[in-house]
Amino acid sequence: MKLNGLTFKKYLTASHLKNRVKKLAEKIDLDYQKKTPLLLPVLNGSFIFAADLIKQLKVPCKVSFVKHASYEGTAGGQLKTIIGLNESVFGQDVLIVEDIMDTGETLKRVSEELKNLGAKSVEFVVLLQKEKSKKNPIKPKYIGFEITNEFVVGYGLDHNGLGRNFPDVYQVVPNG
Ligand code: XMP
Ligand code: MG
Secondary structure, eight states, rough: OOTTEEEEEEEEEEEHHHHHHHHHHHHHHHHTTTOOOOOEETTTTHHHHHHHHHHHHOOEEEEEEEEEEEEEEETTSSEEEEOOOSOOOOOOTEEEEEESSSSSHHHHHHHHHHHTTTOOOEEEEEEEEEEEGGGGGGOEEEEEEEOOSOOOOOOOOOOOTTTTTOOSSEEEEOOO
């Protein structure tokens, strides 16, 4: 498959994704049975994963959407912050829904930010965890698939805006 001039191969099929998402939902139902978690899908990449996951959940839950935004840090580097939060997270059991953990820097920032806002607990459900992210001390509680470091698209994830609509996940073929 060609996208933006790159070659991609099918990597995770729609049925693999469906089965795994169901298992994640079962685990979350079990862990949150006495709670009412606030799910925070991070747009845009997680929109399909979040919809499929949330449809499978039986535990009472709230859902609100956020986005990442970058800003210049005092030392010059790009820092990430979350925007669009229109729900108080104070005292809430927050479960962030992310498409992919690459270096893990984004997750680290988000976790700190929500704890500063008084969240009672902050956990992550991440569909895809890249191998290189394991160096990061942030460990998502729920992980769909551990994958190699190549770029992936589909099931909500994009390459330069394209590919979000594919039901399967595709991985770039280096020098393909
Ligand atoms: P970090 O490094 O902070 O980055 O964990 C996470 C964000 O980077 C984007 N990202 C990808 N998006 N395919 C994508 O479509 C990929 O293979 C990929 N790797 C990283 C993504 O926006 C994620 O939230
Ligand atoms: Mg993206």
